[in-house]
Amino acid sequence: MVKVVEERCVGCSLCVPVCPEGAISCYGRAEVNENCSECLLCLDFCPVGALKENNEGEGHGKKTG
Amino acid sequence: MAKKQVEVLIIGSGIAGMCAGAYLSHEGYKVLVVEALPRIGGHCSTIEYNGIKCTTGVVGPGLGGPLEELFQHVGAEFNVRECGIPHYLINGKVVELPAKGGLRALLSAATDDEDEIEGVVRAFARAMNWAPPPETITMKEWLLQFAKTKSVLDLFQTMAAATAIVGIDQISAKGFFLFLKQHRGFRDWGVCPEGSIALPSSLAKVIERHEGKIWTNSPAIHILSEDGKVTGAIVRRGGKELEVKASVVISNCGPGRTVALAGKENFGKGYVEALGRLTPARAIGIHIKSEVPLLDYDHLLVVGARRVNAIFQLTSVCPELAPPGTHYLVAGADPVSSLNPIEAREEIDLCLQDLREILPAFESHAEVLMTGIYHGDWPAMFSIAGQAMPQRTPIVNLYAVGDGFISEPGMTAMAGAAQSGIAAAKDAATRLKHA
Incomplete structure (x- = not known):
């Protein structure tokens, strides 16, 4: 699951429309739910670099780039 | 490391960077624009959600002025549809701004005190047509000489916040009047039928027509300089780094980021401190989808609400922005508190309370698509x-x-952003000509 770097996220919501799974909500700050398929598209679109690939645990999704 | 040579490198594809790029391309210089994100335009862009072309910040550009002039100058298509007459919501009444005597009409909705109305109207006319007030007093201080009713102060607060993203206690009285003169009371603006991204895209076509390039997903990671003079930048593209050599570099990636990319030590302490003293403009945008129109007009300037200062029913001007039968609105708000993440939610709640009160069909027919807060590293404006x-x-x-x-x-x-890009480009063109 993609991780939100809380101190960077400004709550602009621009990640919300990007997620193909509808897994991101943003109400003051972005939150990613369990529907995240780790496609990592949102990482590219975040203007402040507040979304990170979660390397802890069992990250098994596909990678871009 | 691979190398590339251009005359002008532009970092960031916001409207300022794209104006600069189009101007210099049109002058015949070889331009490369590098953009970190997959999409050009920054705050002047479009992101599709639920079939709606949502804005990433800019609701609509002003008509005339430096932006439209530049489009004409470089031969770029300026596809903007003009908006209708502004309406104001004051003390529960909707006031359509008349062609003449607008201020008096608005003040009459804000107060019953004829002497107060007369005092403000006269002082306003003097400030606009004779002597502007001093730079050293705020607009609020200026107003308090003539106004005493809270609704009157709130009216000016809405004018400042909805159009210039600034509070009357932040902007100088002189600055407020200069701004009003430039903008003619928020009358001349429009909406792009293809979304705000149409504007940077149109400038991108000019750059490409002159054999310049625009690279998305390509962040600059260092700005290079030698003996106090810029030489180019290192850009990451497709997982690889390459050195782009350039005679001129124009950075449109924000003050803090520009300093970080070029190295703080290369700017001098005074400059870095001055940048740190800029007050960023913060704003909130609530994006709304509705099955029924929520307003009977294109836009409503809201006076004296908790947070919301303007509501734009963009599909009234450009139905193309949403699927047939769907209405798209953006409510703009001015956060009062310092925005830490916990207060951000409170700020959004206050906006939603306002919307429920102002728009009768909001609760039953509308859906909030996005709640965008523009502050921190992604402010509404950097100053x-x-x-x-x-x-x-x-x-x-x-x-x-x-x-x-x-x-x-x-x-x-x-x-203003467009003006900054054009001014820098003109200066750069003069220097390149004599280099």
């Missing part, structure tokens, strides 16, 4: 009106452009 820094940086041939670097008094927001 409020009247505080901006010059475009020339301490590094020779490195320019900084965008809404933190507006040099023409009275310019702000998108028109």
